[in-house]
Amino acid sequence: MTAPLRVVIVDDHRMFRAGVRAELLEAASAGTPVEFVGEAGSVEEAVEVITRERPDVVLLDVHLPGGDGRGGADVARACAGVDSNAGEPVRMLALSVSDAAEDVVAVIRAGARGYVTKTISPDDLLRALERVAAGDAVFSPRLAGFVLDAFGAAAGEVAEVDEELDKLSAREREVMRLIARGYQYKEVAKELFISVKTVETHVSNVLRKLQLSNRHELTSWAMARRLL
Structure with a gap:
């Protein structure tokens, strides 16, 4: 039997967390099992539950109260050295209503492995969680270009032919x-x-x-x- 994907949800809206849990459990009913091992609504709560539960992947909102005011980026940075129960690094997948470049870049710089918007379908969100837990990078279409800024690429710069x-x-x-x-x-x-x-x-x-x-x-x- 496939081991369940251990997930922590971090979002400051309790009703949204409940909705995500319900949608993902339904999406997972015919595929990879999901176990929700914790949730949090602030930076401090998130760091505490992630450190305690050591999940495979964290579904992380980028706008959260607490910390140094950087939201999800504070969580990703504080938990960068935490390993999951399976001995792999805890992976972070940002899930946000925002598609602003500064939000995308900030949380990826802090260590998140991917960024998707809240328009994503439950099935696609489940696949994104699976891929991030496996070490892949996942982005909603058209957001990946923002990540170039985190690597210091200048706008319009042309790659050298190799x-x-x-x-x-x-x-x-x-x-x-x-x-x-x-x-x-x-x-x-x-x-x-x-x-x-x-x-x-x-x-x-x-x-x-x-x-x-x-x-x-x-x-x-x-x-x-x-x-x-």
Whole structure:
């Protein structure tokens, strides 16, 4: 039997926390089991429950009372050295109504592994939690570009051409950029007017040509070359 994904929810609205729990439990009924091991409504409460429960992943709002006034970023920074019960680092997935660049960059700089907005569906949120718990980076479409600022990329700066990039066809480069930005396969297919199966083929080719293993490595590779 698959071990449940141990989750802590951090949000200052109790009704929202209850709603997320209910939606995720329903989404998880046919897939990966989820166990909610704690919740918090402030920075101090969050640090205490995360340190005590040592969850696999924390669903973290970026605007919280307490701490030094930086909200979710304070939580991520304070819990950076905490390991889960499984011995892996506790991962943080930011979940917010905000899609402002400063919010995205602040919480990612502090150590969060991903950032999604509250418009996300329960099924997609569950998949995002699974991926973040596994060590991947996850972003809502079009938010990943903000993360470039955290890596010091200047706006409009053009990446240098290198031999690895030259291995990719024009279409593979388009697919690579969208995947690295956090788009799902069906979103890439819609954006480029191709089938999901064709997207899967392109992604496999990109990973093989670049000798990468997963989307997280692809995102890091693209960020290092300022290709997003």
